[in-house]
Amino acid sequence: MVAALDTRPKKRSRQQRRTKKTRQKLLMAAREVFAEKGLDLTRIDEITERADVGKGTFYYYFQSKEKLINELIHGMLDELTAAIDEKCKGIADLTSLLDKIISVHIEFFSNRWEDFVLYFQGRADLTLQMGYEGIETPFLNYLESIESNLDQAIERRLPGPVLRRITCAVAGFISGYYSFAVISSGGEDVDETLRSLRGALVGSLTRFIREAAPSATMGDGAQV
Amino acid sequence: MVAALDTRPKKRSRQQRRTKKTRQKLLMAAREVFAEKGLDLTRIDEITERADVGKGTFYYYFQSKEKLINELIHGMLDELTAAIDEKCKGIADLTSLLDKIISVHIEFFSNRWEDFVLYFQGRADLTLQMGYEGIETPFLNYLESIESNLDQAIERRLPGPVLRRITCAVAGFISGYYSFAVISSGGEDVDETLRSLRGALVGSLTRFIREAAPSATMGDGAQV
DNA sequence: GTTAAAACTGACGATATAGTCAGAAATGAC
DNA sequence: GTCATTTCTGACTATATCGTCAGTTTTAAC
Numbered sequence: 001m002v003a004a005l006d007t008r009p010k011k012r013s014r015q016q017r018r019t020k021k022t023r024q025k026l027l028m029a030a031r032e033v034f035a036e037k038g039l040d041l042t043r044i045d046e047i048t049e050r051a052d053v054g055k056g057t058f059y060y061y062f063q064s065k066e067k068l069i070n071e072l073i074h075g076m077l078d079e080l081t082a083a084i085d086e087k088c089k090g091i092a093d094l095t096s097l098l099d100k101i102i103s104v105h106i107e108f109f110s111n112r113w114e115d116f117v118l119y120f121q122g123r124a125d126l127t128l129q130m131g132y133e134g135i136e137t138p139f140l141n142y143l144e145s146i147e148s149n150l151d152q153a154i155e156r157r158l159p160g161p162v163l164r165r166i167t168c169a170v171a172g173f174i175s176g177y178y179s180f181a182v183i184s185s186g187g188e189d190v191d192e193t194l195r196s197l198r199g200a201l202v203g204s205l206t207r208f209i210r211e212a213a214p215s216a217t218m219g220d221g222a223q224v
Numbered sequence: 225m226v227a228a229l230d231t232r233p234k235k236r237s238r239q240q241r242r243t244k245k246t247r248q249k250l251l252m253a254a255r256e257v258f259a260e261k262g263l264d265l266t267r268i269d270e271i272t273e274r275a276d277v278g279k280g281t282f283y284y285y286f287q288s289k290e291k292l293i294n295e296l297i298h299g300m301l302d303e304l305t306a307a308i309d310e311k312c313k314g315i316a317d318l319t320s321l322l323d324k325i326i327s328v329h330i331e332f333f334s335n336r337w338e339d340f341v342l343y344f345q346g347r348a349d350l351t352l353q354m355g356y357e358g359i360e361t362p363f364l365n366y367l368e369s370i371e372s373n374l375d376q377a378i379e380r381r382l383p384g385p386v387l388r389r390i391t392c393a394v395a396g397f398i399s400g401y402y403s404f405a406v407i408s409s410g411g412e413d414v415d416e417t418l419r420s421l422r423g424a425l426v427g428s429l430t431r432f433i434r435e436a437a438p439s440a441t442m443g444d445g446a447q448v
Numbered sequence: 449g450t451t452a453a454a455a456c457t458g459a460c461g462a463t464a465t466a467g468t469c470a471g472a473a474a475t476g477a478c
Numbered sequence: 479g480t481c482a483t484t485t486c487t488g489a490c491t492a493t494a495t496c497g498t499c500a501g502t503t504t505t506a507a508c
Binding site: 035036037038040041116117120121123124125126127128129130131136139140143164165167168169171172173174175176177178179180181182183184193196197199200201203204205207208209211212 | 259260261262264265340341344345347348349350351352353354355360363364367388389391392393395396397398399400401402403404405406407408417420421423424425427428429431432433435436
Binding site: 243278284 | 483484485486488
């Protein structure tokens with residue numbers, strides 16, 4: 001029937017670009033305000049004001065603040081997870097793998113302070129009984145990504161729960177250190193600080209895994 | 225002058241007891257609600273309702289929610305810090321010290337879920353530019369307590385910044401692991417889980433410190 | 449140009465929460 | 479018992495925030 005079947009969904013372009021831009025302005029503004037006042041205390045007006053759009057525009061793009069938060073955290077974590085998957089795929093040596101996992105985190109959060117706050121706020125939210133809906137999923141995906149990479153780098157097949165504990169420890173160590181470092185060092189050279197500890201972090205995590213795994217990999221037998 | 229100098233400030237007791245009890249009811253109720261909905265989203269009415277007192281009573285005891293939060297976090301962290309100081313004082317062996325630090329945390333938060341949430345929410349708040357006023361102080365005291373204990377257990381005197389980094393790492397590892405473990409394991413046997421990893425945690429932290437310290441303690445020379 | 453659809457607006461009504469305060473109830477002193 | 483002081487109350491006001499919607503502006507299609 002329709003002759004010109006190819007109706008160029010491509011060149012409704014001006015509008016498309018505007019839409020994308022506005023949406024992006026809102027997301028970026030939200031990230032900024034969230035990093036200043038936290039997820040809960042941020043008001044919609046603050047976001048729209050910073051994005052320099054009318055308040056109604058927010059609701060044109062997002063059903064609610066919850067949905068926005070969901071999208072931001074989901075997007076951030078999916079990106080981080082993808083980076084881990086990409087950079088770590090197939091690294092068989094445990095030490096190299098851990099080193100890579102850590103450097104991916106450092107690179108990812110470097111110059112993306114807002115994302116780190118988002119990560120951290122989201123994680124704290126998970127401890128609440130009534131947190132934001134749907135935030136667990138991307139965090140679990142993130143953990144699973146780390147987990148599967150660890151799994152294939154550890155010679156011995158570990159029982160699920162043990163592997164999961166180790167995964168939590170690895171993720172927890174990285175972000176936990178990061179978070180306290182923020183308090184102490186004014187806040188700006190955290191990357192540098194973390195980078196300088198990378199070697200020790202890798203070494204101790206390697207040891208941690210070797211020791212936590214029930215009948216450990218043969219390893220080097222270092223004992224103390 | 226005044227003859228009966230000892231005016232028994234002791235036996236205005238009924239009122240004193242009532243006051244203490246009411247205040248305590250409010251604090252406990254607040255802890256509970258905070259653990260459910262987080263610091264920000266908790267409303268005063270919710271606290272007073274749970275404490276089963278009128279709304280005005282809250283303002284009779286606390287200037288504002290901020291002050292209440294301050295008191296709760298301060299109290300919790302001071303107690304934790306005191307426990308660390310008491311239990312770890314003078315332990316010269318690094319491994320034993322780390323083991324003790326970890327076990328103090330486990331014992332402290334065991335069956336005190338609300339306090340752990342408080343700890344975690346407070347910590348996340350520290351990453352914000354506009355967090356709750358005055359929360360940094362108790363956290364810094366807490367870090368300093370760990371730091372001074374580590375300092376005297378490490379043979380070599382480390383430069384301040386290095387020692388501080390190591391301290392952040394130790395504190396971060398413990399709480400970071402804890403937090404992720406909560407997501408994975410429904411949430412109840414976290415203690416058990418953490419306990420089972422304690423040995424590995426101690427071992428890897430020992431190694432971490434040995435490696436992070438520039439020209440490390442002689443140690444056992446385990447190399448990998 | 450005209451017309452239709454999409455994107456955007458900001459004032460507005462509805463709602464929720466903070467914080468106050470005049471007075472009630474409990475306690476202590478006598 | 480009376481009187482003074484402390485503790486407690488909940489209705490009330492003031493304010494802040496949400497989410498809506500009728501109308502405007504921009505874009506696309508012709």
